[in-house]
Amino acid sequence: MVRALLLVVVCVSAVGVAGLAVSADSISEKARKLHFSSIVVDTHDDTTQRFLDGKFELGMRSSSGSIDIPRMKEGGLGAIFFSIWMPSKITGPEAVNRALVQIDAVREQVRKHSNELVLATSAAEIREARRQGRIAALMGVEGGHMINSDLGVLRSYAALGVRYMTLTHTGNTEWADASTDKAVHNGLTDFGKDIVREMNRLGVMVDISHVSDKTFYDALEVSKAPLFASHSSCRAICAAARNMTDQMMKDLAAKGGVVQINYHVGFLSQEFRDAEKGNPELDKARSAELVKLCGDNEGCQIIEGERITREYVEQGKLPRVEFGKIIEHIDHAVKVAGIEHVGLGSDFDGANMPYGMEDATKLPKITEALLQKGYSEGDVKKILGENTLRVMTEVERVSRELNAGK
Numbered sequence: 001m002v003r004a005l006l007l008v009v010v011c012v013s014a015v016g017v018a019g020l021a022v023s024a025d026s027i028s029e030k031a032r033k034l035h036f037s038s039i040v041v042d043t044h045d046d047t048t049q050r051f052l053d054g055k056f057e058l059g060m061r062s063s064s065g066s067i068d069i070p071r072m073k074e075g076g077l078g079a080i081f082f083s084i085w086m087p088s089k090i091t092g093p094e095a096v097n098r099a100l101v102q103i104d105a106v107r108e109q110v111r112k113h114s115n116e117l118v119l120a121t122s123a124a125e126i127r128e129a130r131r132q133g134r135i136a137a138l139m140g141v142e143g144g145h146m147i148n149s150d151l152g153v154l155r156s157y158a159a160l161g162v163r164y165m166t167l168t169h170t171g172n173t174e175w176a177d178a179s180t181d182k183a184v185h186n187g188l189t190d191f192g193k194d195i196v197r198e199m200n201r202l203g204v205m206v207d208i209s210h211v212s213d214k215t216f217y218d219a220l221e222v223s224k225a226p227l228f229a230s231h232s233s234c235r236a237i238c239a240a241a242r243n244m245t246d247q248m249m250k251d252l253a254a255k256g257g258v259v260q261i262n263y264h265v266g267f268l269s270q271e272f273r274d275a276e277k278g279n280p281e282l283d284k285a286r287s288a289e290l291v292k293l294c295g296d297n298e299g300c301q302i303i304e305g306e307r308i309t310r311e312y313v314e315q316g317k318l319p320r321v322e323f324g325k326i327i328e329h330i331d332h333a334v335k336v337a338g339i340e341h342v343g344l345g346s347d348f349d350g351a352n353m354p355y356g357m358e359d360a361t362k363l364p365k366i367t368e369a370l371l372q373k374g375y376s377e378g379d380v381k382k383i384l385g386e387n388t389l390r391v392m393t394e395v396e397r398v399s400r401e402l403n404a405g406k
């Protein structure tokens with residue numbers, strides 16, 4: 001999730017492929033085979049917000065948003081982390097209650113669609129889901145504010161199947177600084193470090209997307225398991241504070257972690273970011289329109305924000321960002337961190353998607369583009385999901401060791 005009042009997008013696309021008159025989204029046979037024989041893992045999707053008002057039908061192809069079962073199947077998405085999210089200003093027991101409602105909503109969707117989905121809590125369960133021809137559904141809590149500074153709540157989330165927690169969202173928690181707030185803790189407090197240790201023991205991945213640079217380094221030092229960034233891009237290309245610097249990506253990689261590239265246009269494109277910053281009235285107008293249309297219904301805001309932002313692009317008020325920008329970030333991260341340390345964390349249904357990556361059906365284009373760039377089939381598989389599965393396996397191993405008192 002990018003922020004409370006949101007901007008997102010939907011539409012059509014264009015990626016050229018060498019050869020005879022091919023359609024805009026043409027995927028070569030080689031790419032198609034590779035893509036559909038790979039386990040494609042997406043570690044950040046905000047579709048959960050759409051579950052909450054009871055109107056959205058995950059099993060039906062929707063004309064809005066980016067995720068539903070038919071489109072996940074069409075795009076070859078094998079595992080999806082549904083985000084448990086609310087603005088970081090919501091704290092205390094209310095945050096816990098709302099998180100539990102969302103966890104239940106995800107679990108209920110899985111139960112209702114058990115022919116197509118299965119709840120997974122480990123890398124082995126993702127592979128097993130694949131063998132059964134089902135999509136693995138996982139959960140990540142996007143923001144430590146939802147544990148109400150209580151390790152017992154963290155343990156309860158883990159018991160319900162949550163397999164990562166982002167230490168902060170956009171605002172600081174009582175124990176960790178966020179990248180988009182004023183630093184007050186100098187990174188992680190002592191209790192924040194205890195939380196990381198408990199996450200290690202529970203086998204809950206430590207997610208550093210959204211945290212301040214100092215929080216990242218504190219977590220990196222304390223964590224016995226590799227860290228991961230569930231949805232972050234490269235700061236060298238787009239200077240968003242929540243994107244990772246080259247040095248951070250190198251240091252994350254040195255400890256075995258993985259950065260999952262985020263597709264949000266405001267994190268991919270400096271030009272888009274500058275245009276938004278240069279015209280704050282646009283954001284105000286969009287926010288006002290969203291409140292009018294949706295009140296505080298986040299699911300509605302996502303869809304309407306998407307529509308309004310694309311209108312601004314069509315009207316020339318914001319620049320058009322193409323899908324290739326995702327590939328540029330993947331390629332940069334691979335050059336900096338290494339091929340073993342990059343994956344996919346779309347932010348679908350929680351952010352503004354570039355033209356050509358409107359929904360899950362477009363995912364094979366990533367495979368096509370990486371092959372065209374000269375990536376080997378094995379390397380493409382790593383980016384699509386194998387790197388994430390490796391980190392999960394390692395996090396699980398560390399958890400077993402800690403529980404055995406080693």
Ligand SMILES: [Zn+2]
Binds near residue numbers: 001210
């Ligand atoms: Zn986010």
